[in-house]
Amino acid sequence: MNTAFVTGASGFIGSNLVDRLLAAGLKVVGWDNLSTGQIRFLNGAKQNENFRFVQGDNLDLPALTDAMAGCDFVFHLAANADVRFGTNHPRRDLEQNTIATANVLEGMRANNIRRIAFASTGSIYGEPEIHPTPETAPFPVQTSLYGASKLAAEGMIAAYSEGFGYQSYIFRFVSILGYRYTHGHVFDFFHQLEQHPDHLKVLGDGHQRKSYLHVQDCVDAILTAVNTATEKVNIYNLGTNEYCEVRDSIGWICETLGVKPRLDFTGGKRGWIGDSPFIFLDTQKIRSLGWKPRLSIREGVIATVKYLKANTWVFDARAA
Numbered sequence: 001m002n003t004a005f006v007t008g009a010s011g012f013i014g015s016n017l018v019d020r021l022l023a024a025g026l027k028v029v030g031w032d033n034l035s036t037g038q039i040r041f042l043n044g045a046k047q048n049e050n051f052r053f054v055q056g057d058n059l060d061l062p063a064l065t066d067a068m069a070g071c072d073f074v075f076h077l078a079a080n081a082d083v084r085f086g087t088n089h090p091r092r093d094l095e096q097n098t099i100a101t102a103n104v105l106e107g108m109r110a111n112n113i114r115r116i117a118f119a120s121t122g123s124i125y126g127e128p129e130i131h132p133t134p135e136t137a138p139f140p141v142q143t144s145l146y147g148a149s150k151l152a153a154e155g156m157i158a159a160y161s162e163g164f165g166y167q168s169y170i171f172r173f174v175s176i177l178g179y180r181y182t183h184g185h186v187f188d189f190f191h192q193l194e195q196h197p198d199h200l201k202v203l204g205d206g207h208q209r210k211s212y213l214h215v216q217d218c219v220d221a222i223l224t225a226v227n228t229a230t231e232k233v234n235i236y237n238l239g240t241n242e243y244c245e246v247r248d249s250i251g252w253i254c255e256t257l258g259v260k261p262r263l264d265f266t267g268g269k270r271g272w273i274g275d276s277p278f279i280f281l282d283t284q285k286i287r288s289l290g291w292k293p294r295l296s297i298r299e300g301v302i303a304t305v306k307y308l309k310a311n312t313w314v315f316d317a318r319a320a
């Protein structure tokens with residue numbers, strides 16, 4: 001890999017990846033429409049002469065194809081990354097996750113780029129029966145438009161790999177935490193507690209069991225796999241070897257903020273349509289490449305609260 005093209009470069013995970021690629025001495029073209037991404041996240045990257053940012057949209061195939069010229073690897077992270085509001089706008093996941101991925105694959109084909117890493121999600125497993133859930137779990141029944149759109153994108157990537165000789169890396173992550181975090185349960189709880197430290201509304205019964213991974217561990221895993229795995233289609237779960245209940249996470253958040261709110265649960269096993277009550281991925285496959293996470297879930301949650309405390313501007317930026 002010499003020159004990487006990163007879609008979603010100004011997003012939470014994308015901007016962390018850009019910094020790591022630049023630190024490794026690679027050239028990077030960052031692509032983003034700034035819909036949820038923050039240009040501020042690229043302030044450091046922009047100081048580096050190996051970095052170029054192009055603002056554009058994955059649905060604009062001619063512009064996307066032009067921007068990819070000269071690159072030899074695509075990290076495709078741009079997406080509608082929120083599982084929660086899928087049914088409010090049923091075409092969004094299809095357009096932003098599936099059709100956008102088809103465009104990325106076509107842009108690559110026009111530029112003769114043959115390697116792609118894709119940010120998929122553990123949500124493609126729906127509500128699995130096997131825990132921890134391996135990559136080879138029985139073909140899952142979909143429970144969210146987000147998961148369905150990502151699974152369709154995985155299918156497109158695998159078919160292009162077979163049909164056009166691409167090499168692909170598909171990463172199914174649990175929820176990611178850490179530096180530049182801008183969406184997810186810690187974000188929502190922190191925001192509520194800033195406004196009213198005495199009470200907290202929690203979606204579901206708080207007994208949902210979840211697994212989380214720190215963004216630096218996520219980026220480490222992605223780079224480990226793309227540098228070592230050799231199959232045509234390489235599929236990896238990414239997560240920690242543990243899970244917690246939402247109630248545990250609330251305890252760590254409150255302890256870090258020094259607050260003791262009353263908890264108001266909306267009730268039920270799921271917080272929203274597509275919220276899997278138990279997410280815990282089997283990560284033996286990525287571990288067999290020598291990767292292991294450095295931070296526990298508790299450490300990741302606390303690091304995220306500290307990041308948000310020091311960067312409350314992200315709440316205004318995401319609300320804008």
Ligand SMILES: NC(=O)c1ccc[n+]([C@@H]2O[C@H](COP(=O)([O-])OP(=O)(O)OC[C@H]3O[C@@H](n4cnc5c(N)ncnc54)[C@H](O)[C@@H]3O)[C@@H](O)[C@H]2O)c1
Pocket residue numbers: 007008009010011012013014031032033034035036037038056057058059076077078079080081082096100119120121122173174175176177182184
């Ligand atoms: N954060 C998580 O917990 C998590 C978990 C599983 C999978 N993922 C996946 O990882 C990837 C990155 O997620 P994130 O948390 O960094 O989200 P994010 O919203 O911070 O990043 C997505 C980026 O893509 C950009 N973008 C969106 N639509 C675009 C389009 N049409 N054209 C160009 N740019 C566009 C946004 O502006 C943003 O910068 C996504 O594909 C997401 O589905 C994230």
